[in-house]
Amino acid sequence: MVRVSSNGTGEREARPLLEVIRVSKAFGGLMALMEVSLRVWPGQIKGLIGPNGAGKTTLFNLITGTLRPTSGDIRFQGRSIVGLPPYRIAALGIARTFQNVQLFPGMTVLEHVLVGGHRHGHSGMLEAILRAPRMRREEEAARARAWEILERVGLTEWADHPAEGLPLGLQRILEIARALAATPQLLLLDEPGAGLNPSEKARLAELIRQLHQEGITILLVEHDMSLVMGLAEEIAVLDYGRLIAEGPPEVIQRDPRVIAAYLGEEELPHVARG
Numbered sequence: 178m179v180r181v182s183s184n185g186t187g188e189r190e191a192r193p194l195l196e197v198i199r200v201s202k203a204f205g206g207l208m209a210l211m212e213v214s215l216r217v218w219p220g221q222i223k224g225l226i227g228p229n230g231a232g233k234t235t236l237f238n239l240i241t242g243t244l245r246p247t248s249g250d251i252r253f254q255g256r257s258i259v260g261l262p263p264y265r266i267a268a269l270g271i272a273r274t275f276q277n278v279q280l281f282p283g284m285t286v287l288e289h290v291l292v293g294g295h296r297h298g299h300s301g302m303l304e305a306i307l308r309a310p311r312m313r314r315e316e317e318a319a320r321a322r323a324w325e326i327l328e329r330v331g332l333t334e335w336a337d338h339p340a341e342g343l344p345l346g347l348q349r350i351l352e353i354a355r356a357l358a359a360t361p362q363l364l365l366l367d368e369p370g371a372g373l374n375p376s377e378k379a380r381l382a383e384l385i386r387q388l389h390q391e392g393i394t395i396l397l398v399e400h401d402m403s404l405v406m407g408l409a410e411e412i413a414v415l416d417y418g419r420l421i422a423e424g425p426p427e428v429i430q431r432d433p434r435v436i437a438a439y440l441g442e443e444e445l446p447h448v449a450r451g
């Protein structure tokens with residue numbers, strides 16, 4: 178299938194960057210995902226929403242290889258990635274952030290980004306021990322790259338601060354920076370807006386738009402409806418492990434199945450009606 182890419186360039190993309198094909202995942206007797214199929218096109222910001230327990234994080238875990246589907250296939254750039262270990266999938270160009278910020282205690286902001294970029298190094302163990310010139314050059318290059326990423330996300334002034342001392346909004350941006358260090362083509366963001374105040378959310382949205390303009394494809398799980406509706410060009414909706422709707426935000430927010438799925442939630446999201 179040929180379709181116009183949504184990256185604003187108008188060029189035609191021949192195939193999806195990511196294809197989830199009839200994927201199911203069972204945890205014992207519980208079907209967390211049932212025959213879910215979706216596509217993410219190059220340059221797209223795609224939203225993935227659904228009530229608590231719908232299977233969103235499970236899908237991220239399947240895509241990144243921390244879980245294996247019970248059935249179905251997942252293809253990245255046309256190639257099946259099912260069964261590959263997470264580090265291989267990361268090396269192919271898929272990076273993620275986590276629903277609960279996962280930072281390393283005692284490490285600075287800059288060190289977090291350096292860790293995120295470690296796959297770019299080529300020096301082996303022996304060279305590492307001898308601290309051969311090649312490794313020193315790699316270290317310098319890695320620091321320069323990490324610094325560049327901190328500039329891109331606006332965190333340079335925090336470079337030497339311990340990451341755990343950052344306000345939550347900046348910790349989430351740091352998680353994105355660490356993911357960027359692996360130069361992903363596809364970035365999976367798992368509820369990056371959770372717990373953030375409005376100005377932190379605005380900054381986050383600004384960064385996501387910037388990454389989109391830089392050409393990074395983004396799959397965004399987010400409970401804040403105004404955030405996800407404002408960013409995503411297309412939204413997929415999961416409910417009890419099934420894909421119940423998929424389409425542009427203005428269609429999704431009026432879809433009776435989506436509204437019904439959210440009616441059982443304690444707090445109604447900002448789904449515009451009418």
Ligand SMILES: Nc1ncnc2c1ncn2[C@@H]1O[C@H](COP(=O)(O)OP(=O)(O)OP(=O)(O)O)[C@@H](O)[C@H]1O
Pocket residue numbers: 204207208209227228229230231232233234235236276
């Ligand atoms: N490792 C696991 N073992 C058993 N059940 C699990 C496991 N991981 C997830 N589940 C179950 O699978 C279902 C989907 O969970 P998942 O975390 O993917 O939902 P979610 O849409 O990300 O929810 P939330 O919005 O609350 O984060 C839930 O019923 C959950 O309890």
